[in-house]
Each structure stands twice: as structure tokens, then as C-alpha cells.
Amino acid sequence: MRQFIIHIKLTFFDSRIILLFCFYFFSTCSFFSQSNPIQDLTIAPVSGYRCRAEIINGDTIPVVDLYPVEVETNYVFKTRQQYVLWTRIKRDVKITYPYAIIAAAKLKEYDVILAKIPDPKLKKAYLRICEKDLRKEFEGTLKELTVPQGEILMKLIDRESGKTAYDIVKEMRGTFQAVMWQTLASLFGNTMKHEYDGGVRDVMIENAVKLVESGQF
Numbered sequence: 430m431r432q433f434i435i436h437i438k439l440t441f442f443d444s445r446i447i448l449l450f451c452f453y454f455f456s457t458c459s460f461f462s463q464s465n466p467i468q469d470l471t472i473a474p475v476s477g478y479r480c481r482a483e484i485i486n487g488d489t490i491p492v493v494d495l496y497p498v499e500v501e502t503n504y505v506f507k508t509r510q511q512y513v514l515w516t517r518i519k520r521d522v523k524i525t526y527p528y529a530i531i532a533a534a535k536l537k538e539y540d541v542i543l544a545k546i547p548d549p550k551l552k553k554a555y556l557r558i559c560e561k562d563l564r565k566e567f568e569g570t571l572k573e574l575t576v577p578q579g580e581i582l583m584k585l586i587d588r589e590s591g592k593t594a595y596d597i598v599k600e601m602r603g604t605f606q607a608v609m610w611q612t613l614a615s616l617f618g619n620t621m622k623h624e625y626d627g628g629v630r631d632v633m634i635e636n637a638v639k640l641v642e643s644g645q646f
Contacts, residue, residue: 515633517577519646522637525582528570533589535563536597560601580623581634588625588634595621 481492506512539559546552574582583594625631640646
């Protein structure tokens with residue numbers, strides 16, 4: 430009988446502790462929820478600007494992402510020759526740019542596959558297949574291009590793939606073939622090492638590319 434009464438008292442005492450703890454816990458949660466309400470980040474703040482932040486040396490620094498801004502202007506041609514050059518470059522870029530995109534995509538595809546072929550003999554065999562593929566895709570079209578259009582095409586391929594025509598021939602046919610074709614091109618005052626180097630003509634080519642991509646030309 431005595432043990433039963435003691436058990437009841439202990440149980441009652443423990444329950445009061447539990448009730449007091451629960452009361453304190455929920456009161457604390459209610460206080461923090463009222464003082465620090467959860468914000469809906471999908472709703473814009475009433476004032477100010479919501480942004481990311483980084484803690485650097487103990488200081489909270491706001492991080493704001495700025496959208497890229499392109500500044501464009503129309504050419505101011507000082508001479509008739511400059512206007513004619515710009516007109517020709519626009520025309521030639523519109524003709525050659527689609528082929529540069531296709532060629533660069535194929536070259537990148539070839540590079541991915543070649544990187545997975547360990548055997549040098551198999552690489553050479555695959556390069557022969559690549560050469561035939563490129564010939565089938567572009568040989569007929571390239572024969573119809575003028576010399577200036579061919580130069581722009583080589584620059585655009587370098588722009589898209591990071592490879593000059595000389596580099597491509599060297600990979601496909603070897604150094605001897607690349608040097609031979611480069612020598613032949615130089616006899617006609619041309620080169621297979623045209624690079625997209627940001628010169629005056631390249632600035633015009635870049636602007637022409639943007640016009641083509643945006644559908645303005």
C-alpha cells in the first residue's frame with residue numbers, strides 16, 4: 430500500500446514537470462515565431478531590395494547579380510570604301526556563318542570521340558572518316574565561295590571552335606599536308622592561319638554575326 434501511494438505521488442510530480450516543460454517550450458516557440466516570422470521569399474519586400482549575401486571577415490556583404498548589357502551603335506563611315514567593306518562583310522557573314530556553326534559542331538563532336546580512342550591506328554582510321562564526312566558536307570559549297578568569303582569562313586570557324594584551317598588540316602592529314610596547302614595558299618597571297626583576333630575586320634564580322642543571330646539581317 431505504501432509503495433502504491435509513493436508511485437502515485439512520483440507520477441503526479443513527473444507529470445507536473447512535463448506540463449511545465451511543454452508550457453515553456455510552446456511559449457518560447459510562440460515568442461520567436463512572433464518576433465521572427467517566416468517570410469515568403471516569393472513576395473517582394475515592402476521596401477528595399479532582397480538579394481543574396483556572403484559573410485566575409487565577419488561582415489555580411491550583399492551580392493547583387495547584374496544582367497549583361499550590350500551597347501551597340503551604328504557605324505559612322507568616314508569614306509565610301511568603309512561603307513562598301515561593311516556591306517560586303519555583312520553579306521559574306523550571312524552566307525558563311527551557318528556553315529561555320531555546322532563545321533564547329535562537327536569538329537567538337539570529333540574531338541570528343543577521338544579523346545576516347547586510345548589506339549593511334551584507330552584514331553587515324555577515324556580521322557579519315559571525319560575527312561570524308563567534312564568533304565561530303567562542305568566540298569560543293571566551298572567551291573562556290575569567293576576568296577573573301579573563304580577568309581571569313583575560316584575566321585568564323587576559328588571563332589566557334591578555336592581552330593584555324595591550318596590546325597584542322599594538320600589534324601586530319603598531318604603536318605606535311607598542312608604545310609603544303611599553306612604554302613600553296615601563300616602563293617596566292619592568302620593563308621590558312623586566319624584567326625579571329627579582334628582586328629578591325631573582326632569587329633565588323635562580330636557585329637554582322639549579331640545582326641544575323643538576332644534576325645535583323
